[in-house]
Amino acid sequence: MTTSNPPINTSAGTISGNRGLQLEEPLIFEMDVPGRSGVDLPDVPKHKERLAGMKRKGAVGLPGLAESQVVRHYTKLSQKNYAIDMSVYPLGSCTMKHNPRINEKIARLPGIADLHPMQPVSTVQGALELIDTLAHWLKTLTGMPAVAMSPAAGAHGELCGMLTIRAAQLAKGDARKRILVPESAHGTNPATAASIGYEVDPVPADERGRVDLAAFKAKLGPDVAGTMITNPNTCGLFENDIIDIADAVHGAGGYFYCDGANFNAIVGRVRPGDLGVDAMHINLHKTFSTPHGGGGPGSGPVVLSEALAPYAPLPYVVHGANGFDLVEHDGGKSFGRLKGFHGQMGMFSRALSYILSHGADGLRQVSGDAVLNANYLQASLRSDLSVAFPGTCMHEALFNDDFLEGTGVTTLDFAKAMIDEGYHPMTMYFPLVVHGALLMEPTETESKDGLDRYIEVVQGLARRAKAGDAAYFHGAPYHTPRRRLDETLAARQPILRWKPEETKKAAE
Numbered sequence: 001m002t003t004s005n006p007p008i009n010t011s012a013g014t015i016s017g018n019r020g021l022q023l024e025e026p027l028i029f030e031m032d033v034p035g036r037s038g039v040d041l042p043d044v045p046k047h048k049e050r051l052a053g054m055k056r057k058g059a060v061g062l063p064g065l066a067e068s069q070v071v072r073h074y075t076k077l078s079q080k081n082y083a084i085d086m087s088v089y090p091l092g093s094c095t096m097k098h099n100p101r102i103n104e105k106i107a108r109l110p111g112i113a114d115l116h117p118m119q120p121v122s123t124v125q126g127a128l129e130l131i132d133t134l135a136h137w138l139k140t141l142t143g144m145p146a147v148a149m150s151p152a153a154g155a156h157g158e159l160c161g162m163l164t165i166r167a168a169q170l171a172k173g174d175a176r177k178r179i180l181v182p183e184s185a186h187g188t189n190p191a192t193a194a195s196i197g198y199e200v201d202p203v204p205a206d207e208r209g210r211v212d213l214a215a216f217k218a219k220l221g222p223d224v225a226g227t228m229i230t231n232p233n234t235c236g237l238f239e240n241d242i243i244d245i246a247d248a249v250h251g252a253g254g255y256f257y258c259d260g261a262n263f264n265a266i267v268g269r270v271r272p273g274d275l276g277v278d279a280m281h282i283n284l285h286k287t288f289s290t291p292h293g294g295g296g297p298g299s300g301p302v303v304l305s306e307a308l309a310p311y312a313p314l315p316y317v318v319h320g321a322n323g324f325d326l327v328e329h330d331g332g333k334s335f336g337r338l339k340g341f342h343g344q345m346g347m348f349s350r351a352l353s354y355i356l357s358h359g360a361d362g363l364r365q366v367s368g369d370a371v372l373n374a375n376y377l378q379a380s381l382r383s384d385l386s387v388a389f390p391g392t393c394m395h396e397a398l399f400n401d402d403f404l405e406g407t408g409v410t411t412l413d414f415a416k417a418m419i420d421e422g423y424h425p426m427t428m429y430f431p432l433v434v435h436g437a438l439l440m441e442p443t444e445t446e447s448k449d450g451l452d453r454y455i456e457v458v459q460g461l462a463r464r465a466k467a468g469d470a471a472y473f474h475g476a477p478y479h480t481p482r483r484r485l486d487e488t489l490a491a492r493q494p495i496l497r498w499k500p501e502e503t504k505k506a507a508e
Protein backbone atom coordinates (compact mmCIF):
# COMPACT_ATOMS: atom_id res chain seq x y z
CA MET A 1 0.00 0.00 0.00
CA THR A 2 1.41 3.41 -0.89
CA THR A 3 0.44 6.64 0.78
CA SER A 4 1.02 10.19 -0.36
CA ASN A 5 0.36 11.73 3.05
CA PRO A 6 2.50 14.73 3.95
CA PRO A 7 4.75 14.24 6.96
CA ILE A 8 2.95 14.50 10.28
CA ASN A 9 3.11 17.88 11.96
CA THR A 10 2.82 16.84 15.56
CA SER A 11 2.39 20.39 16.88
CA ALA A 12 -0.75 21.15 14.89
CA GLY A 13 -3.86 20.22 16.86
CA THR A 14 -7.43 20.46 15.61
CA ILE A 15 -9.75 23.15 16.95
CA SER A 16 -12.31 20.61 18.17
CA GLY A 17 -9.80 18.18 19.62
CA ASN A 18 -11.35 15.58 17.30
CA ARG A 19 -9.06 13.77 14.87
CA GLY A 20 -11.14 12.95 11.86
CA LEU A 21 -13.66 10.39 12.95
CA GLN A 22 -11.87 9.88 16.25
CA LEU A 23 -14.08 12.08 18.35
CA GLU A 24 -12.94 13.72 21.54
CA GLU A 25 -15.17 12.83 24.46
CA PRO A 26 -15.14 14.11 28.04
CA LEU A 27 -16.08 12.07 31.09
CA ILE A 28 -19.83 11.88 31.57
CA PHE A 29 -19.41 13.78 34.84
CA GLU A 30 -17.73 16.66 33.04
CA MET A 31 -20.86 17.06 30.93
CA ASP A 32 -23.09 17.44 33.99
CA VAL A 33 -25.66 20.22 33.96
CA PRO A 34 -27.41 20.05 37.34
CA GLY A 35 -31.14 19.56 36.88
CA ARG A 36 -30.94 18.48 33.25
CA SER A 37 -32.70 15.17 32.64
CA GLY A 38 -33.91 12.87 29.91
CA VAL A 39 -37.28 12.36 31.60
CA ASP A 40 -39.83 14.62 33.26
CA LEU A 41 -40.66 13.31 36.70
CA PRO A 42 -43.63 14.67 38.66
CA ASP A 43 -42.91 16.52 41.87
CA VAL A 44 -42.86 14.29 44.92
CA PRO A 45 -46.20 14.69 46.76
CA LYS A 46 -46.11 15.81 50.37
CA HIS A 47 -45.59 12.84 52.68
CA LYS A 48 -44.54 12.08 56.20
CA GLU A 49 -40.89 11.05 56.62
CA ARG A 50 -40.87 7.55 58.07
CA LEU A 51 -37.25 6.62 57.49
CA ALA A 52 -35.72 9.96 58.43
CA GLY A 53 -32.73 8.36 60.09
CA MET A 54 -31.79 6.64 56.85
CA LYS A 55 -32.06 9.74 54.70
CA ARG A 56 -29.21 10.33 52.27
CA LYS A 57 -26.79 13.01 53.49
CA GLY A 58 -26.22 14.69 50.15
CA ALA A 59 -26.91 14.39 46.43
CA VAL A 60 -26.13 11.04 44.75
CA GLY A 61 -23.88 12.83 42.32
CA LEU A 62 -25.37 11.49 39.10
CA PRO A 63 -24.66 13.80 36.17
CA GLY A 64 -27.57 15.66 34.58
CA LEU A 65 -27.81 15.02 30.83
CA ALA A 66 -30.41 14.87 28.07
CA GLU A 67 -31.18 11.47 26.58
CA SER A 68 -29.49 12.34 23.28
CA GLN A 69 -26.30 13.25 25.14
CA VAL A 70 -26.29 9.92 26.96
CA VAL A 71 -26.79 8.00 23.71
CA ARG A 72 -24.00 9.91 21.95
CA HIS A 73 -21.65 9.56 24.91
CA TYR A 74 -21.86 5.79 25.05
CA THR A 75 -21.88 5.40 21.27
CA LYS A 76 -18.65 7.40 21.06
CA LEU A 77 -17.09 5.36 23.84
CA SER A 78 -18.06 2.17 22.00
CA GLN A 79 -16.29 3.51 18.90
CA LYS A 80 -13.04 3.80 20.80
CA ASN A 81 -12.95 0.02 21.12
CA TYR A 82 -10.73 -2.09 18.94
CA ALA A 83 -12.43 -5.38 18.23
CA ILE A 84 -11.80 -8.70 16.53
CA ASP A 85 -14.70 -7.74 14.25
CA MET A 86 -12.60 -4.84 12.89
CA SER A 87 -9.19 -6.33 12.18
CA VAL A 88 -6.41 -8.69 13.22
CA TYR A 89 -6.12 -8.89 17.00
CA PRO A 90 -2.60 -10.31 17.33
CA LEU A 91 -2.42 -10.52 21.15
CA GLY A 92 -0.35 -13.58 21.95
CA SER A 93 -1.62 -15.93 24.68
CA CYS A 94 -5.16 -14.58 24.24
CA THR A 95 -6.44 -16.54 21.21
CA MET A 96 -8.55 -13.72 19.80
CA LYS A 97 -10.35 -15.57 17.02
CA HIS A 98 -13.43 -14.73 14.98
CA ASN A 99 -16.65 -15.55 16.84
CA PRO A 100 -19.02 -17.17 14.34
CA ARG A 101 -22.44 -15.49 14.30
CA ILE A 102 -24.20 -18.82 14.59
CA ASN A 103 -22.93 -18.96 18.20
CA GLU A 104 -24.64 -15.70 19.01
CA LYS A 105 -27.86 -16.82 17.40
CA ILE A 106 -27.91 -19.99 19.50
CA ALA A 107 -27.00 -18.21 22.75
CA ARG A 108 -29.90 -15.79 22.22
CA LEU A 109 -32.58 -18.46 21.75
CA PRO A 110 -35.20 -17.77 24.43
CA GLY A 111 -34.89 -21.32 25.78
CA ILE A 112 -31.25 -20.56 26.59
CA ALA A 113 -31.07 -16.79 27.12
CA ASP A 114 -34.16 -16.53 29.34
CA LEU A 115 -33.35 -19.38 31.73
CA HIS A 116 -33.24 -18.69 35.42
CA PRO A 117 -30.77 -20.70 37.52
CA MET A 118 -33.42 -21.31 40.18
CA GLN A 119 -35.87 -22.97 37.78
CA PRO A 120 -36.97 -26.49 38.75
CA VAL A 121 -34.76 -29.11 37.15
CA SER A 122 -37.74 -30.61 35.30
CA THR A 123 -38.09 -27.36 33.30
CA VAL A 124 -34.42 -27.12 32.24
CA GLN A 125 -33.78 -30.61 30.90
CA GLY A 126 -32.54 -29.22 27.58
CA ALA A 127 -30.06 -26.90 29.28
CA LEU A 128 -28.69 -29.74 31.40
CA GLU A 129 -28.40 -31.89 28.29
CA LEU A 130 -26.47 -29.06 26.61
CA ILE A 131 -24.02 -28.93 29.55
CA ASP A 132 -23.73 -32.72 29.55
CA THR A 133 -23.10 -32.86 25.79
CA LEU A 134 -20.43 -30.17 26.01
CA ALA A 135 -18.85 -32.05 28.92
CA HIS A 136 -18.78 -35.18 26.78
CA TRP A 137 -16.94 -33.33 23.98
CA LEU A 138 -14.42 -31.84 26.38
CA LYS A 139 -13.69 -35.23 27.94
CA THR A 140 -13.36 -36.85 24.52
CA LEU A 141 -11.10 -34.15 23.07
CA THR A 142 -8.80 -34.23 26.11
CA GLY A 143 -8.92 -37.97 26.78
CA MET A 144 -9.89 -37.32 30.40
CA PRO A 145 -12.61 -39.14 32.39
CA ALA A 146 -14.20 -36.21 34.25
CA VAL A 147 -14.82 -32.49 33.93
CA ALA A 148 -15.88 -29.74 36.34
CA MET A 149 -17.99 -27.27 34.36
CA SER A 150 -18.57 -24.42 36.82
CA PRO A 151 -15.28 -22.42 36.78
CA ALA A 152 -15.95 -19.01 35.25
CA ALA A 153 -12.58 -18.35 33.57
CA GLY A 154 -9.15 -19.85 33.01
CA ALA A 155 -7.74 -18.49 36.26
CA HIS A 156 -10.85 -19.71 38.10
CA GLY A 157 -10.23 -23.13 36.54
CA GLU A 158 -6.68 -23.06 37.89
CA LEU A 159 -8.13 -22.39 41.33
CA CYS A 160 -10.55 -25.29 40.87
CA GLY A 161 -7.78 -27.67 39.77
CA MET A 162 -5.43 -26.70 42.57
CA LEU A 163 -8.17 -26.98 45.22
CA THR A 164 -8.95 -30.43 43.84
CA ILE A 165 -5.29 -31.45 44.08
CA ARG A 166 -5.06 -30.11 47.62
CA ALA A 167 -8.25 -31.93 48.64
CA ALA A 168 -6.91 -35.21 47.20
CA GLN A 169 -3.63 -34.84 49.09
CA LEU A 170 -5.28 -33.78 52.35
CA ALA A 171 -7.55 -36.84 52.09
CA LYS A 172 -4.39 -38.96 52.15
CA GLY A 173 -3.10 -36.97 55.13
CA ASP A 174 -0.32 -35.69 52.90
CA ALA A 175 -0.33 -31.88 53.20
CA ARG A 176 2.33 -30.77 50.75
CA LYS A 177 3.55 -27.19 50.45
CA ARG A 178 5.52 -26.55 47.26
CA ILE A 179 4.39 -26.11 43.63
CA LEU A 180 6.88 -26.05 40.77
CA VAL A 181 6.06 -23.41 38.16
CA PRO A 182 8.20 -22.62 35.08
CA GLU A 183 9.55 -19.08 34.80
CA SER A 184 7.73 -18.66 31.49
CA ALA A 185 4.32 -19.31 33.11
CA HIS A 186 1.35 -17.03 32.72
CA GLY A 187 1.10 -14.84 35.83
CA THR A 188 -2.13 -16.51 36.89
CA ASN A 189 -0.32 -19.82 37.61
CA PRO A 190 1.94 -18.64 40.47
CA ALA A 191 -0.83 -16.28 41.64
CA THR A 192 -3.32 -19.16 41.93
CA ALA A 193 -0.89 -21.40 43.77
CA ALA A 194 0.13 -18.62 46.17
CA SER A 195 -3.47 -17.52 46.80
CA ILE A 196 -4.31 -20.85 48.40
CA GLY A 197 -1.15 -20.98 50.46
CA TYR A 198 1.29 -22.91 48.30
CA GLU A 199 4.91 -21.90 48.08
CA VAL A 200 5.79 -21.22 44.42
CA ASP A 201 9.15 -22.58 43.32
CA PRO A 202 10.19 -21.28 39.87
CA VAL A 203 11.79 -23.65 37.36
CA PRO A 204 14.16 -22.11 34.79
CA ALA A 205 13.70 -22.42 31.04
CA ASP A 206 16.49 -23.88 28.96
CA GLU A 207 17.97 -22.35 25.79
CA ARG A 208 15.21 -24.03 23.75
CA GLY A 209 12.50 -22.06 25.60
CA ARG A 210 11.26 -25.20 27.34
CA VAL A 211 11.28 -26.40 30.96
CA ASP A 212 14.82 -27.38 31.97
CA LEU A 213 14.17 -31.07 32.72
CA ALA A 214 17.27 -31.60 34.86
CA ALA A 215 16.51 -28.50 36.95
CA PHE A 216 12.91 -29.66 37.28
CA LYS A 217 13.89 -33.10 38.54
CA ALA A 218 16.39 -31.60 40.98
CA LYS A 219 13.61 -29.61 42.63
CA LEU A 220 11.30 -32.58 43.24
CA GLY A 221 10.90 -33.84 46.79
CA PRO A 222 8.37 -35.16 49.33
CA ASP A 223 7.03 -31.62 49.98
CA VAL A 224 6.18 -30.97 46.30
CA ALA A 225 2.39 -31.01 45.83
CA GLY A 226 2.71 -30.83 42.09
CA THR A 227 3.52 -28.66 39.11
CA MET A 228 1.63 -26.19 36.93
CA ILE A 229 2.86 -26.27 33.34
CA THR A 230 1.40 -24.70 30.23
CA ASN A 231 1.55 -26.85 27.11
CA PRO A 232 2.05 -25.64 24.43
CA ASN A 233 3.87 -23.11 26.58
CA THR A 234 3.77 -19.32 26.59
CA CYS A 235 6.76 -19.17 24.24
CA GLY A 236 4.49 -20.82 21.66
CA LEU A 237 6.45 -24.09 21.88
CA PHE A 238 5.44 -27.67 22.62
CA GLU A 239 7.08 -28.99 25.78
CA ASN A 240 8.65 -32.05 24.22
CA ASP A 241 9.74 -33.51 27.57
CA ILE A 242 6.18 -33.36 28.87
CA ILE A 243 5.78 -37.12 29.42
CA ASP A 244 9.08 -37.30 31.33
CA ILE A 245 7.96 -34.32 33.41
CA ALA A 246 4.62 -36.00 34.21
CA ASP A 247 6.36 -39.27 35.13
CA ALA A 248 8.84 -37.45 37.35
CA VAL A 249 6.22 -35.49 39.27
CA HIS A 250 4.04 -38.60 39.70
CA GLY A 251 7.08 -40.54 40.89
CA ALA A 252 7.56 -37.93 43.59
CA GLY A 253 3.90 -38.26 44.70
CA GLY A 254 2.77 -34.97 43.15
CA TYR A 255 0.13 -34.04 40.58
CA PHE A 256 0.47 -32.46 37.15
CA TYR A 257 -1.75 -29.42 36.61
CA CYS A 258 -1.67 -28.40 32.95
CA ASP A 259 -2.62 -24.86 31.98
CA GLY A 260 -4.69 -25.62 28.87
CA ALA A 261 -5.18 -22.04 27.68
CA ASN A 262 -3.23 -22.93 24.54
CA PHE A 263 -5.33 -25.99 23.70
CA ASN A 264 -6.19 -24.24 20.41
CA ALA A 265 -2.80 -25.33 19.07
CA ILE A 266 -3.35 -29.06 19.63
CA VAL A 267 -7.11 -29.65 19.70
CA GLY A 268 -8.04 -32.75 17.70
CA ARG A 269 -4.39 -33.86 17.52
CA VAL A 270 -3.06 -34.37 21.06
CA ARG A 271 -5.08 -35.62 24.03
CA PRO A 272 -3.64 -34.16 27.27
CA GLY A 273 -4.84 -37.30 29.08
CA ASP A 274 -2.27 -39.26 27.07
CA LEU A 275 0.50 -36.98 28.36
CA GLY A 276 -0.10 -37.76 32.04
CA VAL A 277 -2.12 -34.66 32.92
CA ASP A 278 -4.15 -34.87 36.17
CA ALA A 279 -6.08 -31.62 35.83
CA MET A 280 -6.33 -29.01 33.07
CA HIS A 281 -8.56 -26.01 32.48
CA ILE A 282 -9.87 -25.23 29.03
CA ASN A 283 -10.61 -21.59 28.24
CA LEU A 284 -13.83 -22.05 26.27
CA HIS A 285 -13.52 -18.36 25.37
CA LYS A 286 -10.21 -19.01 23.64
CA THR A 287 -10.18 -22.45 22.05
CA PHE A 288 -13.90 -22.67 21.38
CA SER A 289 -14.49 -19.03 20.38
CA THR A 290 -17.01 -16.91 22.36
CA PRO A 291 -16.23 -13.20 22.73
CA HIS A 292 -13.85 -12.14 25.48
CA GLY A 293 -11.49 -9.43 26.58
CA GLY A 294 -11.80 -6.39 28.77
CA GLY A 295 -12.80 -8.64 31.65
CA GLY A 296 -15.74 -9.97 29.67
CA PRO A 297 -17.42 -13.30 30.22
CA GLY A 298 -15.34 -16.44 30.19
CA SER A 299 -15.63 -20.09 31.08
CA GLY A 300 -12.90 -22.42 32.26
CA PRO A 301 -14.07 -26.03 32.70
CA VAL A 302 -11.45 -28.31 34.28
CA VAL A 303 -10.91 -31.85 33.05
CA LEU A 304 -9.80 -34.23 35.79
CA SER A 305 -8.17 -37.63 36.09
CA GLU A 306 -9.84 -40.62 37.79
CA ALA A 307 -7.85 -39.91 40.97
CA LEU A 308 -8.97 -36.29 41.23
CA ALA A 309 -12.58 -36.59 40.01
CA PRO A 310 -14.12 -37.39 43.45
CA TYR A 311 -12.87 -34.04 44.80
CA ALA A 312 -14.44 -31.94 42.02
CA PRO A 313 -16.70 -29.01 42.95
CA LEU A 314 -20.49 -29.11 43.25
CA PRO A 315 -22.93 -28.98 41.59
CA TYR A 316 -22.58 -31.34 38.64
CA VAL A 317 -24.96 -32.75 36.06
CA VAL A 318 -25.87 -36.45 36.06
CA HIS A 319 -27.95 -38.40 33.58
CA GLY A 320 -30.19 -41.05 35.13
CA ALA A 321 -33.30 -43.05 34.30
CA ASN A 322 -35.51 -40.00 34.92
CA GLY A 323 -33.52 -37.64 32.74
CA PHE A 324 -30.91 -35.09 33.77
CA ASP A 325 -30.38 -33.96 37.33
CA LEU A 326 -28.09 -31.65 39.26
CA VAL A 327 -26.14 -33.04 42.20
CA GLU A 328 -25.95 -30.21 44.74
CA HIS A 329 -24.75 -32.24 47.76
CA ASP A 330 -23.05 -35.60 47.45
CA GLY A 331 -21.94 -36.04 51.07
CA GLY A 332 -18.65 -37.17 49.63
CA LYS A 333 -15.22 -35.80 49.02
CA SER A 334 -15.98 -32.68 46.93
CA PHE A 335 -14.05 -29.62 48.04
CA GLY A 336 -17.31 -27.67 47.87
CA ARG A 337 -18.83 -25.01 45.71
CA LEU A 338 -16.79 -22.70 43.50
CA LYS A 339 -19.45 -20.16 42.55
CA GLY A 340 -23.17 -19.56 42.60
CA PHE A 341 -25.11 -21.83 40.27
CA HIS A 342 -23.80 -24.10 37.57
CA GLY A 343 -21.47 -22.24 35.24
CA GLN A 344 -21.65 -19.81 32.33
CA MET A 345 -24.64 -20.95 30.28
CA GLY A 346 -24.08 -18.33 27.57
CA MET A 347 -20.51 -19.53 27.09
CA PHE A 348 -21.53 -23.18 27.15
CA SER A 349 -24.06 -22.66 24.37
CA ARG A 350 -21.60 -20.69 22.22
CA ALA A 351 -18.81 -23.23 22.71
CA LEU A 352 -21.02 -26.21 21.93
CA SER A 353 -22.35 -24.43 18.87
CA TYR A 354 -18.75 -23.85 17.72
CA ILE A 355 -17.82 -27.49 18.37
CA LEU A 356 -20.85 -28.96 16.62
CA SER A 357 -20.55 -26.66 13.62
CA HIS A 358 -16.90 -27.73 13.16
CA GLY A 359 -17.24 -31.40 14.00
CA ALA A 360 -14.26 -33.56 14.98
CA ASP A 361 -12.51 -33.12 11.62
CA GLY A 362 -13.11 -29.35 11.64
CA LEU A 363 -11.60 -29.00 15.11
CA ARG A 364 -8.53 -30.89 13.93
CA GLN A 365 -8.24 -28.39 11.09
CA VAL A 366 -8.55 -25.50 13.57
CA SER A 367 -5.29 -26.45 15.29
CA GLY A 368 -3.59 -27.17 11.96
CA ASP A 369 -4.53 -23.78 10.53
CA ALA A 370 -3.68 -21.93 13.75
CA VAL A 371 -0.17 -23.42 13.72
CA LEU A 372 0.22 -22.81 9.98
CA ASN A 373 -0.76 -19.14 10.35
CA ALA A 374 1.65 -18.57 13.23
CA ASN A 375 4.49 -20.15 11.29
CA TYR A 376 3.61 -18.06 8.25
CA LEU A 377 3.98 -14.95 10.43
CA GLN A 378 7.22 -16.18 11.94
CA ALA A 379 8.73 -17.08 8.56
CA SER A 380 7.62 -13.83 6.93
CA LEU A 381 9.03 -11.67 9.73
CA ARG A 382 12.14 -13.73 10.43
CA SER A 383 14.55 -11.48 8.50
CA ASP A 384 13.18 -8.14 9.78
CA LEU A 385 12.55 -9.08 13.42
CA SER A 386 14.45 -11.51 15.64
CA VAL A 387 12.85 -14.88 16.40
CA ALA A 388 13.27 -15.72 20.10
CA PHE A 389 13.81 -19.48 19.72
CA PRO A 390 14.92 -21.35 16.62
CA GLY A 391 12.65 -23.78 14.81
CA THR A 392 8.96 -23.86 14.00
CA CYS A 393 6.46 -22.60 16.54
CA MET A 394 3.00 -23.77 17.56
CA HIS A 395 0.07 -21.31 17.58
CA GLU A 396 2.02 -18.12 18.32
CA ALA A 397 5.24 -16.54 17.12
CA LEU A 398 7.61 -15.07 19.70
CA PHE A 399 10.22 -12.41 18.91
CA ASN A 400 12.74 -10.67 21.14
CA ASP A 401 13.97 -7.07 20.78
CA ASP A 402 17.44 -7.88 19.34
CA PHE A 403 16.31 -6.35 16.04
CA LEU A 404 15.82 -3.00 17.80
CA GLU A 405 19.29 -2.96 19.35
CA GLY A 406 21.05 0.34 18.78
CA THR A 407 17.97 1.96 17.19
CA GLY A 408 16.82 3.80 20.32
CA VAL A 409 13.39 2.24 19.79
CA THR A 410 11.89 -0.04 22.45
CA THR A 411 9.24 -2.73 22.19
CA LEU A 412 6.80 -0.26 23.78
CA ASP A 413 7.58 2.42 21.14
CA PHE A 414 7.08 -0.18 18.43
CA ALA A 415 3.69 -1.14 19.84
CA LYS A 416 2.59 2.51 20.02
CA ALA A 417 3.48 2.98 16.35
CA MET A 418 1.28 -0.01 15.50
CA ILE A 419 -1.72 1.79 16.97
CA ASP A 420 -1.27 4.57 14.40
CA GLU A 421 -1.30 1.90 11.70
CA GLY A 422 -4.74 0.76 12.89
CA TYR A 423 -3.58 -2.46 14.55
CA HIS A 424 -3.95 -3.58 18.11
CA PRO A 425 -0.39 -4.24 19.27
CA MET A 426 0.85 -7.75 19.90
CA THR A 427 1.48 -8.89 23.48
CA MET A 428 4.54 -7.05 24.79
CA TYR A 429 7.16 -7.93 27.39
CA PHE A 430 5.57 -11.36 27.97
CA PRO A 431 6.76 -14.05 28.50
CA LEU A 432 9.31 -12.54 30.87
CA VAL A 433 12.00 -15.05 29.92
CA VAL A 434 12.48 -13.23 26.59
CA HIS A 435 13.97 -9.72 26.49
CA GLY A 436 11.55 -7.10 25.15
CA ALA A 437 9.22 -9.87 23.97
CA LEU A 438 6.74 -9.38 21.10
CA LEU A 439 4.27 -12.28 21.09
CA MET A 440 1.89 -12.63 18.12
CA GLU A 441 -1.00 -15.07 17.80
CA PRO A 442 -2.92 -14.82 14.54
CA THR A 443 -5.29 -17.79 15.23
CA GLU A 444 -6.80 -19.90 12.47
CA THR A 445 -9.45 -17.37 11.51
CA GLU A 446 -7.15 -14.84 9.77
CA SER A 447 -7.02 -15.11 6.01
CA LYS A 448 -3.72 -15.01 4.13
CA ASP A 449 -4.37 -11.53 2.71
CA GLY A 450 -5.25 -10.24 6.19
CA LEU A 451 -1.98 -11.64 7.50
CA ASP A 452 -0.05 -10.19 4.55
CA ARG A 453 -1.29 -6.67 5.31
CA TYR A 454 -0.34 -7.09 8.96
CA ILE A 455 3.10 -8.43 8.00
CA GLU A 456 3.63 -5.47 5.68
CA VAL A 457 3.00 -3.05 8.57
CA VAL A 458 5.26 -4.86 11.04
CA GLN A 459 8.03 -5.15 8.43
CA GLY A 460 7.66 -1.49 7.50
CA LEU A 461 7.93 -0.38 11.12
CA ALA A 462 10.97 -2.61 11.75
CA ARG A 463 12.71 -1.09 8.71
CA ARG A 464 11.77 2.42 9.80
CA ALA A 465 13.28 1.78 13.25
CA LYS A 466 16.49 0.44 11.71
CA ALA A 467 16.66 3.39 9.31
CA GLY A 468 17.24 5.63 12.34
CA ASP A 469 13.80 7.18 12.71
CA ALA A 470 13.68 6.80 16.52
CA ALA A 471 12.11 10.23 17.00
CA TYR A 472 9.06 9.11 15.04
CA PHE A 473 8.58 6.13 17.36
CA HIS A 474 9.08 8.19 20.50
CA GLY A 475 6.18 10.45 19.48
CA ALA A 476 3.76 7.67 18.54
CA PRO A 477 0.83 7.32 18.63
CA TYR A 478 -0.02 10.48 16.67
CA HIS A 479 -3.55 9.70 15.48
CA THR A 480 -5.31 8.77 18.71
CA PRO A 481 -7.43 11.12 20.82
CA ARG A 482 -4.99 10.52 23.68
CA ARG A 483 -1.26 10.15 23.08
CA ARG A 484 0.99 8.47 25.63
CA LEU A 485 -0.51 8.13 29.06
CA ASP A 486 1.41 8.20 32.30
CA GLU A 487 0.76 4.57 33.13
CA THR A 488 2.67 4.73 36.40
CA LEU A 489 0.65 7.66 37.72
CA ALA A 490 -2.56 6.01 36.57
CA ALA A 491 -1.69 2.85 38.50
CA ARG A 492 -0.31 4.56 41.61
CA GLN A 493 -2.85 7.36 41.97
CA PRO A 494 -6.03 6.18 40.27
CA ILE A 495 -8.93 8.61 40.43
CA LEU A 496 -11.86 6.40 41.29
CA ARG A 497 -14.37 9.05 42.36
CA TRP A 498 -15.21 12.15 40.36
CA LYS A 499 -14.09 15.26 42.19
CA PRO A 500 -13.57 18.07 39.67
CA GLU A 501 -10.99 20.04 41.71
CA GLU A 502 -8.78 17.02 42.42
CA THR A 503 -8.88 15.78 38.87
CA LYS A 504 -7.91 19.20 37.58
CA LYS A 505 -4.99 19.29 40.01
CA ALA A 506 -3.78 15.83 39.00
CA ALA A 507 -3.93 16.84 35.34
CA GLU A 508 -1.63 19.82 35.91
Ligand SMILES: *Cc1c(COP(=O)(O)O)cnc(C)c1O
Nearest residue numbers: 093153154155186188259261298
Ligand atom coordinates in the same frame (compact mmCIF):
# COMPACT_ATOMS: atom_id res chain seq x y z
C1 LIG B 1 -5.56 -16.61 29.19
C2 LIG B 1 -4.63 -17.43 29.97
C3 LIG B 1 -4.89 -17.75 31.31
C4 LIG B 1 -6.02 -17.15 32.12
O1 LIG B 1 -7.29 -17.34 31.58
P1 LIG B 1 -8.49 -16.33 31.90
O2 LIG B 1 -9.65 -16.96 31.25
O3 LIG B 1 -8.11 -15.02 31.34
O4 LIG B 1 -8.62 -16.27 33.40
C5 LIG B 1 -4.01 -18.60 31.95
N1 LIG B 1 -2.93 -19.09 31.32
C6 LIG B 1 -2.65 -18.79 30.03
C7 LIG B 1 -1.43 -19.37 29.39
C8 LIG B 1 -3.49 -17.94 29.31
O5 LIG B 1 -3.19 -17.63 28.05
